[in-house]
Amino acid sequence: MKVLIVDDEPIAQQILENLSRKVSYLDIVGICDNAIVALESIQEMQPDLIFLDIQMPEMTGLEMLRILRQKNILVIFTTAFHEYALESYELDVVDYLLKPVAFERFLKAVTKANELFKLKQIQQSSVNAAKNSETKNYVWAKEGRKRVQICIEDIILVQALKDYMELQLPTGKVILNITMNKIEELLPPPSFLRVNRSCIVRKSAIKYIQDMHIEINLPTVKRIPIGPTYWEDVKKHIVELF
Numbered sequence: 406m407k408v409l410i411v412d413d414e415p416i417a418q419q420i421l422e423n424l425s426r427k428v429s430y431l432d433i434v435g436i437c438d439n440a441i442v443a444l445e446s447i448q449e450m451q452p453d454l455i456f457l458d459i460q461m462p463e464m465t466g467l468e469m470l471r472i473l474r475q476k477n478i479l480v481i482f483t484t485a486f487h488e489y490a491l492e493s494y495e496l497d498v499v500d501y502l503l504k505p506v507a508f509e510r511f512l513k514a515v516t517k518a519n520e521l522f523k524l525k526q527i528q529q530s531s532v533n534a535a536k537n538s539e540t541k542n543y544v545w546a547k548e549g550r551k552r553v554q555i556c557i558e559d560i561i562l563v564q565a566l567k568d569y570m571e572l573q574l575p576t577g578k579v580i581l582n583i584t585m586n587k588i589e590e591l592l593p594p595p596s597f598l599r600v601n602r603s604c605i606v607r608k609s610a611i612k613y614i615q616d617m618h619i620e621i622n623l624p625t626v627k628r629i630p631i632g633p634t635y636w637e638d639v640k641k642h643i644v645e646l647f
Contacts, residue, residue, distance in 0.1 A: 406430055406431055406432065406453040406454045406479075406518065406519060406522050407432050407434045407450065407451060407452045407453045407454070408425055408431050408432060408433050408434060408452060408453070408454050408455070408456065409433075409434060409435045409436075409437065409443065409446070409447070409450055409452035409454070409455045409456070410422060410425075410433065410435070410436045410437070410455075410456045411436075411437045411438075411439075411440060411443040411455060411456065411457045411458060411461075411466070411469070412436075412438070412456070412457075412458040412461070412483065413438050413439055413458060413461045413462060414458070415438075417458065417483065417504060418436050418438070420504075420505070420506065421456050421483060421506070422436065424506065424508055424511045425456075425515075427508065428512065428515055430519055431454075431515060434450045434451075434452055435450045435452070439461055439462060439463055439464065440457075440461055440463065440464035440465070440466060440468065440469035441463055441464055443455075443469065444469060444472060444473075447473075447476070447478070452478060453478065453479060453522055454478070454479045454480070454481065454499075454515075454518050454522070455473075455478055455479070455480045455481070456481050456483050457469065457470065457480050457481070457482055457483065458482075458483055458484055459482055459484040459486060459489050459493075460484065460485075460486065466482060466484070467489065467492065467493070467496070470493075470496050470498070471496065474496065474497075477525070479499050479518050479521055479522060480496075480498045480499060481498060481499050481500045481501075481502060481514050481515070481518060482498050482500070482501045482502065483502045483504060483506060484501075484502075484503065484504060485503065485504040487503060489501075499514065499517055499518045499521060500513075500514035500517060500518070502514055542556065542557060542558070543555065543556055543557065544557060544588075544591045544592075546581040546582075546583050546588075547581060547582045547583065548579055548580060548581050548582070549582075553579065553581075555572065555574070555579065557591075557592065557593070557596070559574045559575055559576070560572055560573070560574060560592070560597075560607060561573045561574065561575070561606070561607050561610045561621065561622070561623055562604065562605070562606050562607070562610070562621060562623060562626060562629075563585075563588055563592075563597075563604065563605040563606075564603055564604050565585050565602070565603035565604070566580070568582070569581060569582055569583075570583050570584075570585065570588055573623055573625070573626065585602075585603070585605075588605070589605060592605060594642075595608075596608060596609070598638075598639060598642050599635060599638070600619055600629060600630075600631045600632065600635050600639055601629070601630055601631060601632035601635055602632060604629050606619060606621055606629065607621075608642065610622045610623065614631070614639075617630060617631045617633075617636065618630050618631065619631060
């Protein structure tokens with residue numbers, strides 16, 4: 406975890422730095438002596454965890470934390486004053502350490518922070534996977550004056566027609582106002598293969614390859630020629646056929 410220490414006392418900064426260096430998964434990315442400088446530095450440092458003093462000049466740690474609440478950063482308060490404990494927990498801090506901080510108590514707090522950090526990573530990975538899955542399952546494209554949603558699993562063949570693309574689907578064909586390069590970016594490479602300058606085919610739709618031509622499972626389409634510059638790429642992607 407990337408750690409930022411925010412404390413106006415040099416001795417307290419040094420103690421927290423020394424304690425942090427004893428824990429392998431803590432990486433100190435910055436030390437600030439006031440909350441205002443810390444807020445300005447967070448965008449650049451991108452800390453995962455902040456050790457935050459409460460009583461500091463210009464802006465208290467509590468005031469800083471209220472600003473930070475939307476940034477989803479883990480915070481452990483480090484202070485010599487116990488009277489802020491209730492208010493701090495209402496702000497969802499990870500822990501509240503009273504100075505002087507013993508290593509055993511410090512380790513308990515950062516262990517909890519590390520568990521929360523890992524949980525956040527798992528949750529974010531799940532969100533990203535869901536977004537990627539949704540992106541891969543459907544594409545949006547322009548058909549005339551309409552925006553149409555097309556299931557990628559339904560695309561069998563893409564053919565360029567001057568400034569338009571013709572998509573062959575099980576239910577028929579769709580003419581879209583989109584470039585070949587753009588649609589190639591949208592189609593996942595494991596499932597699709599560009600075979601010449603104007604054609605992309607679904608690999609699972611290929612029946613056979615013969616004489617630099619591809620036959621696909623689509624009766625309305627004749628054999629598709631493989632461009633000489635695409636031949637090596639075709640062999641690489643369907644190596645199991647050679």
